[in-house]
Amino acid sequence: MAVQAKIAILPPGRRELDLRDVTLDALESHEVVVRQKAFGVCHSQLDRINATGRTESMVLGHESIGTVVAVGDRVGYVEPGDEVITTWISREGRVPVPPRVILPDGDVARTHNTFTWGSHAVADEQYVVKIPPGISDDLGAIIGCAVMTGAGAVLNSAGVQAGQSVAVWGAGGVGLCSIAAASIVGARRVIAVDVDDDKLKLAQQFGATEVLNARKADAVAGIRALTAHNGVDFSFDCTGVGKNVPSSLASVRPGVRGTGRRGGIAVLVGIPREPFELDSMDLIKGEKGLIGCEGGSCDPERDFATFVRWSLDGRFDPSALVTDRYRLDEINIAVDDLHHGRVRGRAIIELPA
Structure with missing residues (x-):
């Protein structure tokens, strides 16, 4: 089944997207075509846009909500008419071959795993999740990356429990989801750190118990002053700024050697865009932990x-x-x-019905 679509294409050597009319008619056996209702605009895609040395056209995006309109001959998970969320984490762990879009001039636009920036998306069935009725387009557009990454880091990567204390560095879309998740699971203290007062106000709406503007004061000192053990149990760096990682580690509580009480854990959520250095003595003497997580360590269906x-x-x-x-x-x-x-929270593109 041939599907007419309008897709955002990033030509090589450019940082501005072109909207191109294309025909999607060469599905691989496990691919599906999703007519989009809404999709998110994510910081990680800015890295693709701003990367130097690109020699191929690209298609971008990895979170959306829509309706399946065509399937490959070996697709068994969904069928046309199913409402789905598109994401970038495989449901079953298999890593499929990324889709490609053949343009009218013969050029081929490629992606790293899937794409959503357009009227339609093409994805391996591993990257779509069936959804229950009643879900809003707002949630569907952002659950496949922002919510999954930020909230999943709290639930899965760190396993925050009721009564524990949390700091979240960066109150953008992903950070707000971490803040919301920490509040929902019952964290006693949820401290939001940012350099934008408007974002910090929004953080309070999502459950932050205290906010610190790192441009106006020493955020590490502020976190230590707010907590009983000279730091939080968990710190989540959602900024993607390398120089913030040592601060995130410094803001978790130190352990007490010989008592079985280890230090707090810093969780690296955002992808650092430059190298960073850590205070090894803070890590070792404080018996602290630094862990990473991919996509909030999520199982998409669960x-x-x-x-x-x-x-x-x-x-x-x-x-x-x-x-x-x-x-x-x-x-x-x-x-x-x-x-x-x-953008204070999350930006989405909405498509007409």
């Missing part, structure tokens, strides 16, 4: 169901997280706004 329940029962409000909305023909505006820090 964890998406949890996030949907949070939304349906009112514990998590995706419409408050989606602070900026655009049309498909405004995608370059959305990218520019995100790049320059004008």
